[in-house]
Amino acid sequence: MSKLFAETLKKLRTEKGISQRELAERLYVARTSVNRWENGSRLPDAAMLLRLSKxxxxxINVLFNAAVEGDDSPTVIMIDDNRIVLNGGLPILEEVMPSAEVTGFTKPAEALAYAKANRVALAFLDIEMGSVSGLDVCRDLLDINPRTNVVFLTAYPSYAIDAWETGASGFMLKPITAEGVREQLKKLRYPFSPGGVDT
Structure with a gap:
């Protein structure tokens, strides 16, 4: 996790003369949560960063930048059984997130195996992939790493309600666009720095 964030939070808290317990009470979290943030073993999500800043x-930018600066290059995956969609989407993801390691998969099983071996920060996920449901793949990805941001890609807006129930961060209608990806990056549950000038 981010050592820089841990040090920044501890510095801000001590400058205010607030104990870990007092901060925890203000945030309505357990003191152990604050302790984990300050020892670098955990990072708060975007909503908690906002509460911390208040x-x-x-x-908020000081806290956010400290949280993302210590991260390694984020790992981003795209899963779609349509090779044309995949080949068209990957360059867009690389353009918008130049510091990310972007990898594509046509087979969900291969993507899940990859996610077990690599900490995936963001997954763009088709919903209909033959006999495999992207909704199930989302749940599997979140079982592997609950901090993976999942953005569904689909041509069918009727899936939106089911998609939200999986714990996904976002929902995009195809075709994937750079502007659409940038908008989704602003809404991630667990933000990271994608690099580039438009972050």
Whole structure:
């Protein structure tokens, strides 16, 4: 996790003269949560970063930048059984997220095996993949790593309600576009720095 974030949070908290317990009470979390953030073993999600900035009267950008700066190059995957869609989408993801390691898969089983071996920060996931449901693949990805952001890609808006029930971060209608990806990056549950000028 991010050592820089841990140090930044501890510095901001001590400058305000607030104990870990007091901060935890202001945030309505357990003191152990604050302790984990400050020892670098956990990172808070985007909503908690906002609450932290208010509780500490600190600039949200300071906390956000500290959280993402310590991360390695994020791993991003795209899963779609249509090779044409996949080949068209991967260059867009690389353009929008130049610091990311972007990998594509046509077979969900291969993507899940990859996710077990690599910490996936973001997965763009088709919903209809032959006999395999992307909704199930999403649940499997989140079982592997609950901090994986999943954005569904589909040509069928009727899937939106089912998609939200999986714990996904976002939902995009095909075709994938750079502007659409940038909008989704702003809404991630667990933000990261994708690099480039449009982040």
């Amino acid at each position: 509780a500490l009267d600190a600039d």
